[in-house]
Amino acid sequence: MFARTSIRLGRMATTFAQRQAMSTLNQQAKPRTSRLRQIKRAVYAVGLGAASYIGWSMYQTRNPGEQEPFDPSKKTLVLLGTGWGSTTMLKNLDTTNFNVVVVSPRNYFLFTPLLPSCTVGTLENRSIMEPVRLLMRHKKREVKFLEASCIDIDVDSKQLLLERRSSSDAKLTGKGGADEEPLKLNYDYLVVGVGGTVNTFGTPGVEEHACFLKEMDDARQIRRRLMDSVEKASFDDITEAERDRLLHMVVVGGGPTGIEYAGELHDFLEDDLSKWYPELVDRVRITLVEALPNVLPAFDKKLISFTQDTFKENNISILTRTMVKEVKDKTFIVQNPDGSRSEIPYGLLVWATGIKAQPITNKIRQKFPEIQTNGRGLLVDEYLRVKGAKDIWAIGDCALSSYAPLAQVASQQGKWLARKFNHLSNDDLITDLFLQMNAKTRPFKYSSQGSLAYIGSEKAIADLPFFNRNITAGGVATFWFWKSAYLSELLSLRNRTRVAIDWANRWLYGRDLSRE
Numbered sequence: 243m244f245a246r247t248s249i250r251l252g253r254m255a256t257t258f259a260q261r262q263a264m265s266t267l268n269q270q271a272k273p274r275t276s277r278l279r280q281i282k283r284a285v286y287a288v289g290l291g292a293a294s295y296i297g298w299s300m301y302q303t304r305n306p307g308e309q310e311p312f313d314p315s316k317k318t319l320v321l322l323g324t325g326w327g328s329t330t331m332l333k334n335l336d337t338t339n340f341n342v343v344v345v346s347p348r349n350y351f352l353f354t355p356l357l358p359s360c361t362v363g364t365l366e367n368r369s370i371m372e373p374v375r376l377l378m379r380h381k382k383r384e385v386k387f388l389e390a391s392c393i394d395i396d397v398d399s400k401q402l403l404l405e406r407r408s409s410s411d412a413k414l415t416g417k418g419g420a421d422e423e424p425l426k427l428n429y430d431y432l433v434v435g436v437g438g439t440v441n442t443f444g445t446p447g448v449e450e451h452a453c454f455l456k457e458m459d460d461a462r463q464i465r466r467r468l469m470d471s472v473e474k475a476s477f478d479d480i481t482e483a484e485r486d487r488l489l490h491m492v493v494v495g496g497g498p499t500g501i502e503y504a505g506e507l508h509d510f511l512e513d514d515l516s517k518w519y520p521e522l523v524d525r526v527r528i529t530l531v532e533a534l535p536n537v538l539p540a541f542d543k544k545l546i547s548f549t550q551d552t553f554k555e556n557n558i559s560i561l562t563r564t565m566v567k568e569v570k571d572k573t574f575i576v577q578n579p580d581g582s583r584s585e586i587p588y589g590l591l592v593w594a595t596g597i598k599a600q601p602i603t604n605k606i607r608q609k610f611p612e613i614q615t616n617g618r619g620l621l622v623d624e625y626l627r628v629k630g631a632k633d634i635w636a637i638g639d640c641a642l643s644s645y646a647p648l649a650q651v652a653s654q655q656g657k658w659l660a661r662k663f664n665h666l667s668n669d670d671l672i673t674d675l676f677l678q679m680n681a682k683t684r685p686f687k688y689s690s691q692g693s694l695a696y697i698g699s700e701k702a703i704a705d706l707p708f709f710n711r712n713i714t715a716g717g718v719a720t721f722w723f724w725k726s727a728y729l730s731e732l733l734s735l736r737n738r739t740r741v742a743i744d745w746a747n748r749w750l751y752g753r754d755l756s757r758e
């Protein structure tokens with residue numbers, strides 16, 4: 243009995259001691275547990291907030307609200323183009339103050355910095371295209387869109403002549419809807435944002451045989467030609483010389499576009515062709531031809547040599563001080579640094595050497611022959627007004643100012659001009675917008691956000707302004723910065739999601755090898 247009681251007492255004591263120990267432990271663990279709980283709650287809250295925001299954005303994109311109709315008492319503002327300049331302007335414009343009409347042969351905005359990625363299937367084409375109607379339907383007042391090219395202007399009667407055609411029509415048939423009666427469109431204010439067109443410098447054969455890299459149709463054509471060359475090279479019954487010709491990929495132009503394309507092409511060979519065409523991959527050659535002494539002239543010297551070293555590692559040949567003199571069907575002729583000429587066989591030749599003025603830009607220039615004397619574009623003053631003209635502004639690549647033809651410049655100009663129009667468009671001010679500009683506003687000033695370029699092998703280079711200095715960086719970390727910068731710059735959440743999914747798809751399944 244005594245023994246049993248003492249055992250029970252002993253057990254009770256042990257249980258009491260254990261409980262005491264547990265409660266001490268619990269007391270110590272409590273703050274940690276509650277901190278963990280707080281973190282979890284914060285994570286849930288952020289997740290819920292992000293999901294709600296994404297859901298709301300998706301709903302809004304798909305369900306635009308009612309719009310005010312055109313108001314005959316308001317002035318008509320015509321925007322030419324759906325590129326960086328005009329689209330950014332439209333995005334920032336308060337359309338309740340005007341009747342806005344957008345005219346462009348392209349019914350979408352194209353995010354050009356990621357265009358080289360579409361040529362090899364890193365990204366799908368639609369991921370970097372934004373239908374302009376999505377943007378228009380979300381404006382307060384109705385915006386009219388005309389899929390047409392402006393072909394002439396009467397500055398005295400303020401009338402535009404439009405040809406009903408899309409950019410693809412023009413490519414496929416060479417004339418688009420030119421058979422139809424041209425359309426007349428009156429404007430009170432005109433903003434010209436028609437960009438530029440590819441400059442071949444009059445080199446014979448370029449138009450006929452080279453691929454360009456300016457529009458989405460160009461990227462499609464490059465992809466077709468690339469895959470055609472590779473497929474043709476895999477036939478057994480062709481000569482070895484013909485196989486080598488087909489597998490020689492040439493890029494003309496050592497600016498950011500040419501460099502990025504060469505980098506993307508290298509990745510395609512390295513990551514995908516090596517697996518699906520192992521017998522061909524070692525015979526593929528990439529050559530970049532540049533007339534100047536080095537590539538990427540606008541970048542810091544350190545970044546130029548970093549790019550050249552990376553290209554060397556990736557077996558991309560760079561021919562500097564070499565000028566393309568003629569492009570034939572299967573060969574092209576270059577003038578070498580010593581003045582001699584060589585004829586080089588190629589399978590695909592991509593021409594990425596810069597831009598010149600669009601035909602409509604020249605037409606507008608010709609209306610003011612004494613003032614508009616520069617054939618590269620429309621001379622504008624510091625308020626982006628076309629010199630010599632009344633109520634006409636020019637933004638982006640077609641406007642000649644002291645800035646380079648860059649997306650950043652075009653979009654900053656579009657935003658600046660939209661704000662000025664928003665600010666000046668009260669009825670009492672609108673009587674002479676042209677004069678009001680000077681009195682009310684500070685001139686446009688470009689603020690550079692720096693330069694970025696992808697150079698292949700998951701490496702990028704960056705030349706970024708930092709206070710009064712420039713920071714330069716190159717490598718894999720810069721590539722991640724490049725990715726996040728472009729992802730955030732895309733126009734909509736819809737495009738961001740698509741691009742992110744494409745990147746993930748490429749990583750999971752590799753690039754698509756189909757010809758289209």
Ligand SMILES: Cc1cc2nc3c(=O)[nH]c(=O)nc-3n(C[C@H](O)[C@H](O)[C@H](O)COP(=O)(O)OP(=O)(O)OC[C@H]3O[C@@H](n4cnc5c(N)ncnc54)[C@H](O)[C@@H]3O)c2cc1C
Pocket residue numbers: 322323324325326327328345346347348354355356357358390391392393409435436437438455456457498499600602637638639640647648649650651652694
């Ligand atoms: C492959 C590539 C990569 C690039 N990468 C970069 C980069 O990384 N960073 C950067 O800052 N810049 C980059 N650029 C340059 C940048 O794209 C241009 O500076 C920018 O597009 C200029 O904008 P824009 O509005 O003047 O013209 P665009 O964007 O070219 O748009 C012109 C618009 O006008 C329309 N149009 C043409 N003719 C007519 C007409 N007759 N009537 C009506 N509409 C017309 C066109 O269809 C188009 O919608 C790149 C360019 C390319 C091609």
